[in-house]
Amino acid sequence: MYLKRLTLHGFKSFADRTAFDFSGGMTSIVGPNGCGKSNVVDALKWILGNQSPKEMRGSEMKDVIFAGTTTRRALGFAEVALIFDNEDRRLPTDHAEVAVERRLFRSGESEYRLNGMKCRLKDIRDLFTDTGIGQESYSILEQGKIDLLIQSSPVERRVIFEEAA
Amino acid sequence: MYLKRLTLHGFKSFADRTAFDFSGGMTSIVGPNGCGKSNVVDALKWILGNQSPKEMRGSEMKDVIFAGTTTRRALGFAEVALIFDNEDRRLPTDHAEVAVERRLFRSGESEYRLNGMKCRLKDIRDLFTDTGIGQESYSILEQGKIDLLIQSSPVERRVIFEEAA
Amino acid sequence: SRRIFAETFDALNKAFGELFRKAFGGGKAELVLEEGKDILMAGIEIIACPPGKKPSHVRLLSGGERTLTTLTLLFAVLRVRPSPFCVLDEVDASLDEANIRRFLVLIDDFTAKTQFLIITHNKLTMVKADRLVGITMEEKGISKMIDVNLRDLEASDGPPERRAA
Amino acid sequence: SRRIFAETFDALNKAFGELFRKAFGGGKAELVLEEGKDILMAGIEIIACPPGKKPSHVRLLSGGERTLTTLTLLFAVLRVRPSPFCVLDEVDASLDEANIRRFLVLIDDFTAKTQFLIITHNKLTMVKADRLVGITMEEKGISKMIDVNLRDLEASDGPPERRAA
Ligand SMILES: Nc1ncnc2c1ncn2[C@@H]1O[C@H](COP(=O)(O)OP(=O)(O)OP(=O)(O)O)[C@@H](O)[C@H]1O
Ligand SMILES: Nc1ncnc2c1ncn2[C@@H]1O[C@H](COP(=O)(O)OP(=O)(O)OP(=O)(O)O)[C@@H](O)[C@H]1O
Ligand SMILES: [Mg+2]
Numbered sequence: 001m002y003l004k005r006l007t008l009h010g011f012k013s014f015a016d017r018t019a020f021d022f023s024g025g026m027t028s029i030v031g032p033n034g035c036g037k038s039n040v041v042d043a044l045k046w047i048l049g050n051q052s053p054k055e056m057r058g059s060e061m062k063d064v065i066f067a068g069t070t071t072r073r074a075l076g077f078a079e080v081a082l083i084f085d086n087e088d089r090r091l092p093t094d095h096a097e098v099a100v101e102r103r104l105f106r107s108g109e110s111e112y113r114l115n116g117m118k119c120r121l122k123d124i125r126d127l128f129t130d131t132g133i134g135q136e137s138y139s140i141l142e143q144g145k146i147d148l149l150i151q152s153s154p155v156e157r158r159v160i161f162e163e164a165a
Numbered sequence: 166m167y168l169k170r171l172t173l174h175g176f177k178s179f180a181d182r183t184a185f186d187f188s189g190g191m192t193s194i195v196g197p198n199g200c201g202k203s204n205v206v207d208a209l210k211w212i213l214g215n216q217s218p219k220e221m222r223g224s225e226m227k228d229v230i231f232a233g234t235t236t237r238r239a240l241g242f243a244e245v246a247l248i249f250d251n252e253d254r255r256l257p258t259d260h261a262e263v264a265v266e267r268r269l270f271r272s273g274e275s276e277y278r279l280n281g282m283k284c285r286l287k288d289i290r291d292l293f294t295d296t297g298i299g300q301e302s303y304s305i306l307e308q309g310k311i312d313l314l315i316q317s318s319p320v321e322r323r324v325i326f327e328e329a330a
Numbered sequence: 331s332r333r334i335f336a337e338t339f340d341a342l343n344k345a346f347g348e349l350f351r352k353a354f355g356g357g358k359a360e361l362v363l364e365e366g367k368d369i370l371m372a373g374i375e376i377i378a379c380p381p382g383k384k385p386s387h388v389r390l391l392s393g394g395e396r397t398l399t400t401l402t403l404l405f406a407v408l409r410v411r412p413s414p415f416c417v418l419d420e421v422d423a424s425l426d427e428a429n430i431r432r433f434l435v436l437i438d439d440f441t442a443k444t445q446f447l448i449i450t451h452n453k454l455t456m457v458k459a460d461r462l463v464g465i466t467m468e469e470k471g472i473s474k475m476i477d478v479n480l481r482d483l484e485a486s487d488g489p490p491e492r493r494a495a
Numbered sequence: 496s497r498r499i500f501a502e503t504f505d506a507l508n509k510a511f512g513e514l515f516r517k518a519f520g521g522g523k524a525e526l527v528l529e530e531g532k533d534i535l536m537a538g539i540e541i542i543a544c545p546p547g548k549k550p551s552h553v554r555l556l557s558g559g560e561r562t563l564t565t566l567t568l569l570f571a572v573l574r575v576r577p578s579p580f581c582v583l584d585e586v587d588a589s590l591d592e593a594n595i596r597r598f599l600v601l602i603d604d605f606t607a608k609t610q611f612l613i614i615t616h617n618k619l620t621m622v623k624a625d626r627l628v629g630i631t632m633e634e635k636g637i638s639k640m641i642d643v644n645l646r647d648l649e650a651s652d653g654p655p656e657r658r659a660a
């Protein structure tokens with residue numbers, strides 16, 4: 001199982017629909033300060049079901065919707081889609097590819113889809129729970145968080161460990 | 166006024182007496198991870214009168230005394246000396262050079278000297294208070310602390326600002 | 331559940347020790363459960379000791395040593411409980427060149443089972459990637475994806491890099 | 496004291512705005528006192544807006560943008576209240592190459608009045624220094640000072656260079 005295609009549209013600084021094709025092995029994402037690299041990581045956390053505005057580096061979830069620039073108007077929605085390669089059937093469904101979509105409108109309304117069919121957030125989360133692809137998981141290390149594990153207390157470390165065990 | 170010579174002996178990883186001669190302008194301190202660069206910054210904070218073990222990245226002040234390696238025994242004291250060039254008489258004393266020394270013994274005893282004469286910590290602190298060379302001051306930005314100002318609350322920022330105003 | 335915890339903890343500890351020795355070229359590292367508490371409740375302490383130094387709490391290590399220790403622990407978790415993907419956002423920022431190379435050697439052991447997305451400003455890390463993905467903001471405030479190849483990177487830096495490299 | 500505070504605050508704000516425009520090549524930045532509080536008690540908000548983007552709270556900026564904004568604020572304080580020396584420990588870790596060059600240009604304006612000690616792993620910063628001081632641990636765990644010149648650096652690292660834009 002691996003991440004095959006991540007598409008952002010209206011998510012943070014990605015005003016225009018932008019697709020990233022990934023393959024196995026190691027992919028490096030590069031670009032100048034402030035160009036949107038960490039926004040891609042936020043998009044990945046968001047599509048995996050993250051519900052905390054703080055984890056999205058904002059104060060409310062609407063902060064993920066493209067807010068406009070000096071030359072472009074703000075958009076009314078943010079949308080992220082992720083396609084997994086599921087040849088090894090690691091995700092407990094029969095599809096060789098699994099597509100997940102999440103949309104948020106300025107009105108506050110959200111929409112989730114799994115392989116094109118509307119679903120609830122809970123359905124997406126249930127799908128991922130067993131594979132270790134979670135929210136607090138050790139598989140996403142955000143910028144500046146590398147030192148957190150060392151600085152945290154022994155009991156907090158225990159929580160991180162349980163998650164992985 | 167500028168830092169002319171900083172000498173460490175038994176302070177953290179500097180088991181042998183080591184002197185750093187500085188000049189005006191920009192000096193860059195370089196070396197591999199773990200070689201002792203940030204320990205030099207700790208030494209500077211310590212000689213300026215810092216009394217907090219946490220600021221020295223330890224749990225008690227004795228943590229600054231050389232603790233030994235697999236081939237060397239621990240020492241019984243830590244000592245730092247700093248010589249300022251005071252040609253411009255920025256420090257309120259009549260000396261063209263000002264020498265400050267601080268020593269800590271494993272027994273917990275401390276010793277301070279100003280231009281070779283024993284003195285109290287308070288004397289050293291009083292000397293520096295007016296010039297902006299203080300403990301919390303904006304003139305020393307420790308490793309990893311650059312983000313603290315932005316992450317701090319508006320009221321905490323006020324404290325940093327007052328210090329500088 | 332006590333048995334499972336103990337088994338996982340031992341497996342993680344073994345992997346952490348091995349990977350630490352590989353990353354630092356010696357020394358030792360281990361996870362220690364808090365004394366006197368029930369193993370299902372106890373917090374976790376991290377003891378790390380680079381070669382030639384005395385074992386100490388991870389807080390006393392330098393910035394770069396802490397980062398490499400945390401990365402080693404992350405890889406130990408990936409060994410005990412593999413994850414289909416792993417996202418690392420500028421984890422190499424505080425590493426010197428020698429430790430960046432060691433970090434890249436560590437990753438090699440895991441790319442067969444885990445897909446890596448690595449955000450970096452560091453050329454050594456970029457050179458190592460199987461694929462490079464660029465993000466640009468040619469239009470201010472709007473992120474776009476561009477294809478990047480290593481030759482572009484070499485060319486865009488011009489003389490100073492060559493001179494300092 | 497109210498008058499002094501207001502004067503210093505205005506001077507700092509003016510310097511911050513000017514230096515920010517110089518560092519980012521445009522945009523604007525300012526310090527704002529919390530609404531509805533007495534000026535002697537109010538906290539301080541930082542608003543920063545890189546060129547072409549919408550003004551936002553500093554928390555929404557990227558890692559590199561936040562670092563450069565903080566450095567600009569530090570230099571603004573140094574302009575309003577000069578300090579004889581300034582120690583910066585790996586503040587350039589999250590900056591890309593273009594921003595490191597801008598940071599180094601900023602420093603130039605201050606080296607006449609302030610002595611800088613800069614710890615870095617970055618060749619661009621090393622090249623810019625008037626003097627280089629090396630620290631080594633040839634004997635494991637024991638720090639020693641060595642004289643370094645730029646040619647040494649070039650030889651030891653070989654072709655791949657540390658940083659890209
Ligand atoms: N909702 C939004 N609408 C428009 N732009 C946004 C939105 N949220 C964040 N941004 C912009 O995205 C930029 C930050 O992007 P990001 O953190 O991904 O940068 P980065 O490439 O990781 O940079 P660095 O190398 O400095 O870490 C900021 O400048 C911010 O203004
Ligand atoms: N009291 C002490 N006795 C002996 N060694 C000590 C003592 N206190 C700290 N150290 C050692 O000093 C080392 C850390 O040094 P320092 O933090 O200065 O490294 P650094 O050069 O800044 O590295 P980096 O580039 O990773 O930030 C640690 O490895 C630690 O073991
Ligand atoms: Mg980033």
Ligand SMILES: [Mg+2]
Pocket residue numbers: 202203308392393394584
């Ligand atoms: Mg350091």
